[in-house]
Amino acid sequence: MAINYPHTIQNCLGEKLTFLSVEKHPNGDKVLVENQVTPQSGPPMHTHFMQDEELTVVSGTLAYQVLGQQPSYAYAGESVLFKRGIPHRFWNAGTDNLICTGWIQPANSIVYYLSAIYAAQNKSGKAQPEAFDAAYLLTRYAHEYDMAEIPPFVKKVIIPITYWLGLLLGKYKHFADAPVPLK
Known part of the structure; x- marks a missing residue:
């Protein structure tokens, strides 16, 4: 399947994700992303076994949780790294839209x-x-x-x-x- 970048998807829950581009790296292609999440929205607890994911907050409040741990928060300019194989979730804990940039590597089928x-x-x-x-x-x-x-x-x-x-x-x-x- 050929994908032209940028490629934007949006679900009925208030999540908009733009895959900006793919960068070639020796350790696997890295897909660059921008997330826009409405208040209290975000993906459920999930795991990607073969990819690392990093999000940097541009604006808003990012709440995130690793399975079995208490929620933590990140604010504008702060980054959160989710290592492969670790169940995690994140959501917009603020009252305004959450905007994050980030990457997923290797891109694989994400x-x-x-x-x-x-x-x-x-x-x-x-x-x-x-x-x-x-x-x-x-x-x-x-x-x-x-x-x-x-x-x-x-x-x-x-x-x-x-x-x-x-x-x-x-x-x-x-x-x-x-x-x-x-x-």
Whole structure:
């Protein structure tokens, strides 16, 4: 899938993410981003197993939390680094829009994955992405990404059943250009 930069995605929850460009690096491509998040919005607890992510607050108040720890806060000019494999979340803890710049490295499939997640949220009209799309993405990219707040029973039973039902019903044609998952 060819992506032209800048590439902007927006979900129905008040999150707007612009992938500004991709820089070539010996340790893997680095995608540069700008986030705009409305008050009290932000992604749920998640993990990217193969990428580091850094956000620098341009304006607003960034609340962030690593799984099992208390929330922390960052303000204009401060940066937060989320290391690969560490479950984390962030949100806008202020009353004005939060604007951050940052990067994700290596880029791998993050642009495709987040674009598809936002589209699935917009399809459902809520935080929980449309069920078949979510099952496809969480199954195909299970070695790259995880959603920590999904109960184990749902991950081990409901999502695989939904995924296979989606295959049988032909629900995944719009994912024909999905990048090959990393192992």
